[in-house]
Amino acid sequence: MGSQLALKSRIASTQSLEKIFNAQEMIASSHIARAREVALNAKPYSDAIFDAVQALAEHTHIDHPIVKSDEKNPRVAVLALTSDRGMAGAYTSSIIRETESLLANLTDKGKEPQLYVYGRRGVTYYKYRGRQVAATWEGDSDKPGVDIAESISNTLLDAYMKPADQGGVSELYIVFTEFVNMVVQKVRVLRMLPVEVVPEERQDSGPVPESTAAQATPLYTFEPSLEKVLNAILPKYIQSRIHECLLTSAASETASRQNAMHTATDNARNLVDELTRKLNASRQASITQELTEIIGSADALNKEEE
Amino acid sequence: MAGATMQVNIVAADRPLWSGTAKSVTIPASEGGMGILPNHEPVLTVIKDGTVAVVDPDGVRHSFDVTDGFISFDSNKLTVAVERGHDVVKTSGPGAADAPETGN
Structure with a gap:
């Protein structure tokens, strides 16, 4: 049987893939x-920044473009966080699916979504399809640093702060993958801008004695001025939130890569087993055939002699 | 331990830099250097690139090079949050000659 050689080489290649x-x-x-x-x-x-923004929200009425949306401007930004490398199962494709449905949703509502993509896989997906992408970032999707978070948030904040007639956007959505645990990662859509600062309801751990009520709401002084503090902290808040999204996405990417590779290893192992069985069967078959041929010809010879 | 102390946390965007108790802290506030002693009034201040100097209860000075960020002081707890930072001179003793500006 000629397929024995083919089976052997398939087994060898599957083993090396495994x-x-x-x-x-x-x-x-x-x-x-x-x-x-x-x-x-x-x-x-990020906790420190969150606390500071909470404090700001509690003590002042924040009046800053970052917390107010310009309803009349239909342009919105959508940032999709994909991975740089493949072999991560459905990681990138679920992000792209979610992004597409978000884009369709926004377009239905009369918005004009602009796409921002992070991660080489997403970038090539949209480039290949000739889609318009406002900005892209590549590299380090499995270990995003402060620099890339800074560059992303600067670009998006620039777009957000620009007036509507100069191509500014009024909202920012982020599509990312939340790391729930090693086996569960969830694709989520987050509206990052305008910021919704929810004051109060800070459930501090442990009971707070009533005598410290004054302590619970310290009167802050803002230096040099409230406005300058807001201008400095709110962009940092956005950057830290974006960094958080990048980090949880990176963890999800790694986890889903591990899962995908685990399944692939199992599949390769099963395939090797199955191919080995086929190889044995075919070797057995060829031995049986040879035997019958020998016996048959021996019989024929015996008959001639008689 | 002589005198009052406060809780200090210095965090950079990618990692915590330092935390512990301190007698005094000097920060590069946007309008010029600012010294913070325990039980300061609650304050939220923007800081610029510079050096944060912490003097711990033993009088040992820790310095950190930081980029811009902010500090918040609240219930005797100081949080310094900066984008990037690293320690400079690890420490210098209480009477060390190479401690030019003591932080108070």
Whole structure:
């Protein structure tokens, strides 16, 4: 049987693929620890900014373009966070699906969505289809640093702060993947701008004695002035929120890559088993055939001699 | 431990830099240097690129190079949040000659 050679080479190639998948899985699982650590390290900063914005919201009536939306401007920005590399299962395609439905939704509402894409996979997807993309970022989707968060938030804030007649946008949506746990990652759409600052309802842990009521709402002084503080902190708040989205997306990407690679390794193993079985069967068949041929010809010879 | 102290947290966008108790902290506020002592009134201030200097209860000085950010002081807790930062001279003792401007 000629297919024996073919089966052997398929088994060999599947085995080497299995090794690759296995290695990728191990790489991904080692990256998850790092992604978690990075996210954990960034937490104190985002907490500090969040607290400061809360304090601002509690003590003042924030009146800043970042918290007010310009209803008349139909242009809105949509930022999709995809991955740089493939082999992450449905990670990028679920983001793209969600982005497409969001775009369709916004267009239905009479808005003009502008697309911003982060991650090489998303960029190539939209470039290939000749879609108009306002800005793209590539690189470091599995370990996003402060620099890339800064560049993204600067670009988007510029677009947001620009007047409507100069091509400014009135809203910003982010499509990203939330890291729930190792097996569950959820695609989410977040409206980042204008900021909705929700004051009050700060459930501090532990009971607060009534005597410290004054302490609970300290009267802040803002230096040099409230306006300058707002101007400085709100953009940083946006940047830190975007950084948070990038980090949770990176963790999700790594986790979904690990899952995908795990499944691929299992599939490769099953395939090798199945092919080996086929190979054995076909070898057995050819041996049986040879035997019958030998016996048949021996019989024929015996008959001639008689 | 002599005198009052306060809780200090210095965080950069990508990692926490330092946290602990301190006697005094000097920060590069946007309108010029600002010293903060324990029980300061609650304040939220924008800071610019410069050096944050912390003097801990033992009189040891810690300095950090920081970029712009802000500080908030509230219930005797100081939070310094900056985009990027790193420690400069690790520490210098209480009587060290290479501590030119003591932070108070």
